[in-house]
Amino acid sequence: MPHGKPAGVRCVQLGDQDRCLLFGQPTRPPVCASLRPHPGLCGASRAEALAHIAWMERATAPPLPPKDPA
Template sequence: MDCRVGCAACCIVISISSPIPGMPEGKPAGVRCAQLTADNRCRLFGKPERPSVCTSLRPSPEMCGQSDEEAYLNLERLERLTRPS
């Protein structure tokens, strides 16, 4: 499965604990990544400074669903399930 261009659900919905250029403390859930362009493309895609967590995240039907809206819902649920209590 390929990413839907412009979706960026994984760059907004989930938290990322590793440093990201422009976000040295990582990214909280629900906050746009500082590396997203206005049209929701990653400025770091394919570059060595892209965090390994982002590089290893692969789109899947379970994560992305059939639409951007479904991706947001799926990732919000995953974020809730994996959030430390």
């Protein structure tokens, strides 16, 4: 994904079993390699992890453009 991965878009490097196809490879983006498992992010289940990630995406999303008054 040469222009970055937008929030909410599935990474092209995510395999059929939801595992990173670049894991352990030097081509894995540094931001991905910098993430470390933590209970505050991963929670106790896949559902909790996805909910945490969704919250982080909303919290760090760029502001919406101003509405057109017309």
